[in-house]
Amino acid sequence: MTFLVVIIILALVFDYINGFHDAANSIATIVSTKVLTPFQAVLWAAFFNFLAFFVSKYIIGEFKIGNTIANSVHADFINLEVIFAGLVAAIIWNLLTWWFGIPSSSSHTLLGGFMGAAVAHAKALQVNGVDVINYVKVIPIFMFIFFAPLIGMIIAFIITVIIVNICRKVAPHKAEKWFKRLQLVSSALLSLAHGGNDAQKVMGIIGAAIIFYDKTQGINLTFNEFVNHYMWVPLASFTAIALGTMSGGWKIIKTMGTRITKVNSLEGVSAETAGAITLYVTEHLGIPVSTTHTITGAIIGVGATKRLSAVRWGVTINLLWAWILTIPVSAIIAAIVYYITSIFV
Incomplete structure (x- = not known):
């Protein structure tokens, strides 16, 4: 029982870290366009992160992403040591990427850690590691590592082109004033989607x-029976990510808001709306995607409407390498942690 409590606390710590690691996803553009101060922006995002609990519970009516994460590994290869090792690996990778200002995926590091520890456990039992992973759940997640940013990029490109053409004859100062107001709405929608997507991942692990x-x-x-019996788990998960968002992640905000491409209010609305649409669709499908990847793709799509050279591809390629490495590196770290943990527990 004590070890279970330790794991729950560790999961909520990861959730908190996820919040300040991913705070940039929903507020980078709103800060870079000076619609809100950084402090105002994190409060705004945190409120909608928590509000996502009520949307998932009472409007959507279920927690599909949590279910996907909980069942990404076959039940025969799950034990408390596996979950502990996966969480420790995820926390290590998240803190490293946060320290270097790299917007990697908290979702994929959690999944990579979980799978890596489970495979290590299977090897310890002398079971073929191929049988460990629930590929029906996992393959769509791997596919959307590439699809989510691409979808976000395409939607952002289309929205930006449409808005630019509609507002072509509007005075620039008047348009800027309206889009700054609309950014409050689009960032709120993105924060709502971020909370609904990412808090459920930790909820799935718990x-x-x-x-x-x-x-x-x-x-x-x-x-689903677990959710009904332990309603405090989703409440705690959504609360932890909201508190983490309030702590901010200023290094990543700088990368997301200024280093990929410079955005104005109109483009901020496009990027945030595109990111929110992508996250809502994938949440409906029950596919855990990276909010980081999605909004980065949307920001690239916005930049590409001006000219391809407006996107700083050197920075973008470095981000892509971080994305590719996240799952395997997290899996390796988790396997090592599992072997160490199994000696002492």
Whole structure:
């Protein structure tokens, strides 16, 4: 029981880190266009991160992404040591990328850590590692590593082109005034989508831990039954990510808001709206995607409407390498942590 409590606390710590790591996703453009101060922006984003709980619970009616994460590894290869190792690996990678200002995916580092520890556990049991992963759940997640930023980029490009053509005859100062107001709406929508997407991932990990522990006590729960029995878990998960967002992530905000391409209010609205649309669609499908990848793709799409050279491709390529490395590096770290943990636990 003590180890389970440690894992739950660690998961909420990861959730908090995820919040300040990914704060830039929904507020980078609103800060760079000076619509809100950084402090105002993080409060704004945090409020909508938490509000996402009520949207998921009472409007959508279920937590599909949490279910996907909890079932990404076959139940036979889940135990508390596996979940612990995956969380430690995810926290290490998140802190490293945060320190260097690299907007990597908290979602993928969590998934990579979970799978890496599970495969290490299977090897310890002398079971073929191929049988560990639930590919029906995992393959769409891998596909959307590339699809999510691409979809965000295309939608942002289309929205920007449409807006520019509609507002062609509007006085620039008047248009700027309206788009600064609209940025409050678009950033709120993105923060809502971010909360609904990312808080559920931690909720899924905690769910996997509690479901495993209950099983050892002779209680068998599905994920939806777990949610109904332990409603404090989603509440705690959404609260932790909101508190993390309030802490901010200024290095990543600088990268997202200024280093990829310079954006104005109109372009901020386009990028945030495109990111929100992409996240809402994937949440409806139950596919955990990276909010970081999605909004980065949207910002690139906005920059590409001016000219391709407006996008700083050197920075973008470095981000792409970080994205590709996230899952395998997290998996390797988790496997190492699992072997160390199994010695002492």
